[in-house]
Amino acid sequence: MVNFSGAAASAPADAAARTAPAPAVDVRDLRVVRGGRSVLKGISVAIARGTVTGLLGPSGCGKSTFMRAIVGVQKVAGGEVRVLGRPAGDRQLRHRVGYVTQAPSVYADLSIAENLRYFAAILGVPRDDVQRVIEQVGLQGRERDLVSRLSGGQRARVSLAAALLGAPELLVLDEPTVGLDPVLRTELWDLFHALAADGATLLISSHVMDEATRCGNLLLMRDGEIIADDTPAALLARTGASEIEAAFLALVAKQGSTTVAGSDAQSSDQPEPVKGATR
């Protein structure tokens, strides 16, 4: 996935380059209000290119809203979201960002191949890309099956395959592994890492904390705020917890006692990869 077009092509191919000049996603003070309720309360986050970032938090904490804002389908009340150097939702991003909603958004009354051929036509990618993504999600041999006859997990994979068409530079995946058996989940995580190794950036949400260790970087979210932005190892070390769930609880407890944002004094005013709690 080395299709950084134009200027970005000269960027170092080092996938793990966390110091890359322009982050794939740059969010500053993002606020979303829905029905008078503040859903996102001023989020600032930078996601480096070529990384797999996990967005973890309890159901209803604002994960999906945050992802919708990055894809550019969410009305925002304030703040700035820049994706691959452009404002979120910009026309030129529509080829470069793949998005999988929580509920599989494919046509139930079409076959797998018909669904993917249609989305490929809309994206303007060659037809043989359809077979590639079908194989990537492990649905080869089922091309002619109607989506309505598939299991929930298989539908989710069709939806994922549609997002992989055209090899987008940024993939925003809302709970892509829900309801999948452990073997399939492992295979999908391997796929995610392979995509990142090729240069893609992935933001993957989950409410299953044990998936956290598979991510290079973690965003812990609670009640519309990012309460931690760090690597899994650093999070565990900082909280002294043995697993992410315990680290999450420790951070929530700490947030309750000290209302001051960011317990790490080292992160001064730099808005770059924000370490520790943000606001």
Add this chain to the structure above:
Amino acid sequence: MSQSTPAPASEQAAAHSPSVTPAAAPAATPTPTQDSATSGRARASVRRTVATAGRVLAQLRHDPRTIGLLIIVPCVLLVLLKYVFDAQPRTFDHSGAPLLGIFPLIVMFLVTSVATLRERSSGTLERLLTMPLAKLDLLLGYALAFGALALLQAAVAFGLTLGPLGLHVSGPTWLLFVVALADGILGTALGLFVSAFAATEFQAVQFLPAFILPQFLLCGLFTPRENMQTVLRWLSDVMPLSYAVDAMNRLTAQSGVSGLVVRDLIVIAGITVVALALGAVTLRRRTA
């Protein structure tokens, strides 16, 4: 699952990108930097419109029962009408012709409003709007697909009414098809627009009696429009279905192509364009 073959996949992707990028860089338009919500109006493309129409037709193809109902129900109703007025053949001439204009409109209205509602609720609309699809691609794709279906329906209904049921039509048959097609596309356009106000399929179905039945009563099927009370007459003058029925009535009564039929067709086309434009307004890339 291809975790063992990431390299070929990336080669393929790299091979694809050249063919993707030309479309991705649409004519260095100075992208307005004012507001991300308004920036980026995708241009309509024939390829995407045709792909959308093909997709809608493929969905119908997987649902033969719906196609059967769409085609057979109008025919059954026309046969019933014929024999309800068995004693007064002139009444069938009077009411049969308007129905040929009403059926495509009603049926396409219903099918479209449910289809677009499903598109909204299944999340596929949101997915499409994150892709390089112009709203017009979607609207025209639907209009194209259901227009084709309206033509098929009209062909069967005309074959039945002009043949075995013996409806007398003075005007040219091709113009009957033009009017039926215009009515079908008008129904699609109205359905696209109205479906934006339905949150559930129950509501969408209720829009048929709410939106179409008043037009049905005032379109001149039961009483000639010129005999109605002034207020009702005005109402009927602004209702799209009135023009669909007028056009069919004129075609059955007069030979040749009268200017009034052309005027009716222009009104129908105008309302279609307005409904499509309003429908486009209801398709928002950004929602709350």
